[in-house]
Amino acid sequence: MSLLPTILKYGFVAGVVVGAALLGVSLAYDGQPPPDWGMAAGFASMLVALSAVFVAIKRHRDVAGGGVTGFWPAFGLGLGISLVASLVYVASWELSLVLVDADVAQVFAQQMVARAEARGLAGAALADVVRQAGEFEAMYRNPLYRLPMTFAEIFPVGMLVSLVSAAVLRNPRMLPARG
Numbered sequence: 001m002s003l004l005p006t007i008l009k010y011g012f013v014a015g016v017v018v019g020a021a022l023l024g025v026s027l028a029y030d031g032q033p034p035p036d037w038g039m040a041a042g043f044a045s046m047l048v049a050l051s052a053v054f055v056a057i058k059r060h061r062d063v064a065g066g067g068v069t070g071f072w073p074a075f076g077l078g079l080g081i082s083l084v085a086s087l088v089y090v091a092s093w094e095l096s097l098v099l100v101d102a103d104v105a106q107v108f109a110q111q112m113v114a115r116a117e118a119r120g121l122a123g124a125a126l127a128d129v130v131r132q133a134g135e136f137e138a139m140y141r142n143p144l145y146r147l148p149m150t151f152a153e154i155f156p157v158g159m160l161v162s163l164v165s166a167a168v169l170r171n172p173r174m175l176p177a178r179g
Contacts, residue, residue: 015088018049026096062177074166082158
């Protein structure tokens with residue numbers, strides 16, 4: 001049985017869930033949610049969306065595998081789903097950049113400088129942060145930098161969810177299939 005339909009189906013579902021959350025928050029806050037909860041909410045939405053990895057591995061184990069699966073096949077299935085979900089997430093971020101129409105690179109750079117000032121940096125140290133923020137701003141405007149950077153926000157979370165799901169579900173006694 002081909003795993004591609006399973007990978008595409010569950011990966012797209014996970015990607016749409018996390019992408020919708022990303023788009024919703026981006027539109028609600030013009031691309032910049034409050035920093036104190038924005039990152040936590042983002043990672044929480046990733047975990048909720050990537051629970052599709054666990055569901056897909058379990059369903060594949062129970063239906064196609066007759067109730068058993070090995071770690072590596074389950075991990076590979078999870079990585080495939082995470083890859084698709086991550087690509088949808090990247091596309092959602094790019095769409096939100098267009099819809100929000102804010103200079104997110106500049107906002108990020110300004111936040112870097114503001115955090116440095118809040119830590120009490122001054123003089124040469126602050127000038128160094130301002131220089132780094134300017135370099136970051138220029139790099140972030142380049143899609144060849146921004147796209148992989150956005151991908152790297154979610155894919156490691158997908159790898160971790162895949163690893164845990166494969167480790168747990170390789171045991172056929174864990175959440176056994178119902179007869």
